[in-house]
Amino acid sequence: MIRFICILFISLQSLNAQIILTDSLTHYPVSYAAVSFGNGNGIFADDDGKFFFTKKLYPDIDSLFISALGYKSLNLSTKQLTDSILMVPQADELDEVVIGIKNNRKYKQEKIKPYLDDDYYKCWLPTIESEIAVYFPKNSNKDQKVTNVFFPIALESKDWNKRKKSNSDKKKFSTLFKVNFYSNNNGYPGKVLTYETIVFRATERNGDFFDLDVDDLNIYIPKNGFFVSLQVLGYTDKNGKLLPNKKYKEIKSKTGTVKIPTNFRPLLPFTDKVINKNTYVKRIFINGNSWVKFEKGNGFKSSLLDKGLFNYGIGITVNTYKDN
Structure with a gap:
C-alpha cells in the first residue's frame, strides 16, 4: 500500500x-x-x-x-x-564487426557456467548509478559467436530464518535490466559491439539465473576478447513497463540533505571462484567517468572485497566454428 x-x-x-x-x-x-x-x-x-x-x-x-x-x-x-x-543520431564505427556469416557452418558449443549463490552477504546491491562489466577472453583463433548469457540472481527468502532452505517462499520482484557488449580497449570496456537495445525483465520466477538468448544478435568475439555488462533500470509493473519512482533516497542530516542511491532487487552474487579479477564498474551518472576494476585500492568501500569476492560470476555459451 x-x-x-x-x-x-x-x-x-x-x-x-x-x-x-x-x-x-x-x-x-x-x-x-x-x-x-x-x-x-x-x-x-x-x-x-x-x-x-x-x-x-x-x-x-x-x-x-x-x-x-x-x-x-x-x-x-x-x-x-x-x-x-x-x-541526433551519431554513426560511431563499431569495432570488429563480422558480417556475411553463413548460418550452416559446423560448430562446437562451449559453456561457461554462472557462479550461483543466494547468500545475502556475498551479493552486490544493484543501483541504477552503477554499471557492472565482466571480461571474457577469446580462447580460439577460430570464429566464435556468443549465443547465451547467464546472469546470476540471488533469491531472498520471505522468512529470514528459512533463508537456507531451497523450498522457502521467495520475495517477489519485477526488475528491468539493460545489457551491453563492449570490445576490449587496453584491458577496459571500449566501444559497443552492437547498437541493439538489449533489456530483460527478471522476476523471482526465473530462479537462480536469467538466461538471455542473444543468438540472433550475431555477436562475434573480437581477438582481444569482450565485455558484457549489466545495469539495473528500475522496478516494473506486471507488464514490464518501468515505474516512475525516484531512484534515490534523501536523508536529512546536520550538514544538509544526503542523497543515497536506491538498492534494487534482485541482488547479484559475487564469487571468489574466478582466478582473475575480471569485473569492472563505472558510475554512469557522473559525466566522463571511466571504468574501474573492482579491486582494493580503486576507491571502493565494499565488504565483498574484504571477503575476496572480486567477480560477478556471469556465464556464457559460445559457438566455436570449425572453419574460418
Whole structure:
C-alpha cells in the first residue's frame, strides 16, 4: 500500500512533466536513454522514450545530461525543457564487426557456467548509478559467436530464518535490466559491439539465473576478447513497463540533505571462484567517468572485497566454428 501511494503521488506530480525523447530523423522514441542530473544521480527513459521531471520532485537540479547509444549527447538547462526533445543520431564505427556469416557452418558449443549463490552477504546491491562489466577472453583463433548469457540472481527468502532452505517462499520482484557488449580497449570496456537495445525483465520466477538468448544478435568475439555488462533500470509493473519512482533516497542530516542511491532487487552474487579479477564498474551518472576494476585500492568501500569476492560470476555459451 505504501509503495502504491508513493507511485500515485509521484505520478500525480508528474502529469504535466512527461518528456519524450525522439530520434530527430525517424521520430521514433529513443528507448532507455540515461538522464543524468550531474550530481551522481539520475533516471532512465522508458521503452517509449518517456521520463518524468518536475522541480517539485528534483528542486535542486538545474541541468540534465542525456545520453543514449548511437546518439549525440545533450546538455540542457531545466529551464529549456519542453515536452519533446530531439536526439541526433551519431554513426560511431563499431569495432570488429563480422558480417556475411553463413548460418550452416559446423560448430562446437562451449559453456561457461554462472557462479550461483543466494547468500545475502556475498551479493552486490544493484543501483541504477552503477554499471557492472565482466571480461571474457577469446580462447580460439577460430570464429566464435556468443549465443547465451547467464546472469546470476540471488533469491531472498520471505522468512529470514528459512533463508537456507531451497523450498522457502521467495520475495517477489519485477526488475528491468539493460545489457551491453563492449570490445576490449587496453584491458577496459571500449566501444559497443552492437547498437541493439538489449533489456530483460527478471522476476523471482526465473530462479537462480536469467538466461538471455542473444543468438540472433550475431555477436562475434573480437581477438582481444569482450565485455558484457549489466545495469539495473528500475522496478516494473506486471507488464514490464518501468515505474516512475525516484531512484534515490534523501536523508536529512546536520550538514544538509544526503542523497543515497536506491538498492534494487534482485541482488547479484559475487564469487571468489574466478582466478582473475575480471569485473569492472563505472558510475554512469557522473559525466566522463571511466571504468574501474573492482579491486582494493580503486576507491571502493565494499565488504565483498574484504571477503575476496572480486567477480560477478556471469556465464556464457559460445559457438566455436570449425572453419574460418
